[in-house]
Amino acid sequence: MSGDSAPGPGYVFRPYRGDDDHGPMAAVRRGCARRDGVDARSVVEGLPTAAAIAEDCARLDDPSGNQLLVEHGGGVVGYATIRWWEEPDGTWLYPHRGYLLPEHRRRGTGSAMLAWAEDRVRHFVRRHGTARAAVLGADAMASEADATALLLDAGYRRVFSLVELELDDLGQLPERPPLPVGVRVGAVGPSGYHTAWRTVVDSYAGAAFTETWTFARFLATADPACWRAAWNGRDMAGVALCSLRRHDPTVGEVEELSVRAESRRLGLGRALLLDGLRCLRAHGAETARLYTGTANPHRSYDLYESVGFRRRNEYVRYRKPVTGPAQAPPHRPETPA
Numbered sequence: 001m002s003g004d005s006a007p008g009p010g011y012v013f014r015p016y017r018g019d020d021d022h023g024p025m026a027a028v029r030r031g032c033a034r035r036d037g038v039d040a041r042s043v044v045e046g047l048p049t050a051a052a053i054a055e056d057c058a059r060l061d062d063p064s065g066n067q068l069l070v071e072h073g074g075g076v077v078g079y080a081t082i083r084w085w086e087e088p089d090g091t092w093l094y095p096h097r098g099y100l101l102p103e104h105r106r107r108g109t110g111s112a113m114l115a116w117a118e119d120r121v122r123h124f125v126r127r128h129g130t131a132r133a134a135v136l137g138a139d140a141m142a143s144e145a146d147a148t149a150l151l152l153d154a155g156y157r158r159v160f161s162l163v164e165l166e167l168d169d170l171g172q173l174p175e176r177p178p179l180p181v182g183v184r185v186g187a188v189g190p191s192g193y194h195t196a197w198r199t200v201v202d203s204y205a206g207a208a209f210t211e212t213w214t215f216a217r218f219l220a221t222a223d224p225a226c227w228r229a230a231w232n233g234r235d236m237a238g239v240a241l242c243s244l245r246r247h248d249p250t251v252g253e254v255e256e257l258s259v260r261a262e263s264r265r266l267g268l269g270r271a272l273l274l275d276g277l278r279c280l281r282a283h284g285a286e287t288a289r290l291y292t293g294t295a296n297p298h299r300s301y302d303l304y305e306s307v308g309f310r311r312r313n314e315y316v317r318y319r320k321p322v323t324g325p326a327q328a329p330p331h332r333p334e335t336p337a
Contacts, residue, residue, distance in 0.1 A: 008112070037141065042164055225283060257269060
């Protein structure tokens, strides 16, 4: 990358302005869907409504500073967003994600958006004091040929991927296997929230490329109606954290399925999964989705496929070292066409 973040002729870069931008941003996502092979019902990256985009923007540290909008002919034709978090090994990941309508690609604007994101990340890295541990990150679906080519040309390299699976009919579930003697499966009450969180966190111990998940963040997104846990005596042995999609409650999601190491190979994962899926069905879900890493060491695919899940999408995670000097945010003030 040259580091030149100026848009092409006729294009304007500007910061996010608030509520009035959510509808145009959602329209950009819809406009990219066919070219990029977007799965509208995906729980990883589907087609968000304006309301869903508003919620995402509200969770950003600085929505105006973290987002760039691209205008052409007076309308929004693309946008980019930056986030960051610390991983358990001390790595500070700064992932960015950009969307540009297909008819506006291959004109240099996508490259300029990428350069803006990298320059802005360097600004944040300097401000946060994380230079020794910072890494640029970017995502692209395997079906996004344009974004994949752009990232590879800019020096990004694939580090891992997520695979999304779907069970398309919750009315056709196999029977739950008998539980081992002394084991029971049931709902998770408030007194069990911390133990459920710890069960999931412990299952990721030593795993690469995972985001630090605090108990406060766990509670902030808790939706326990379809959470299920297995107890071996008085000890929680595993959990299935399932929920309905907020903007499409006909789709259920298995957000986490974790069994403690000492309780694996007893059939608890299958029992928890099926119990969670039945709860989703009872709450109105017709289908279920989940995603897992391609490097999962616990052979989760075998379990998911055995109850009827089938692969739908792949989401590739790319990384690149943070290099070059930090620069001032190039979209303040607005860049003239």
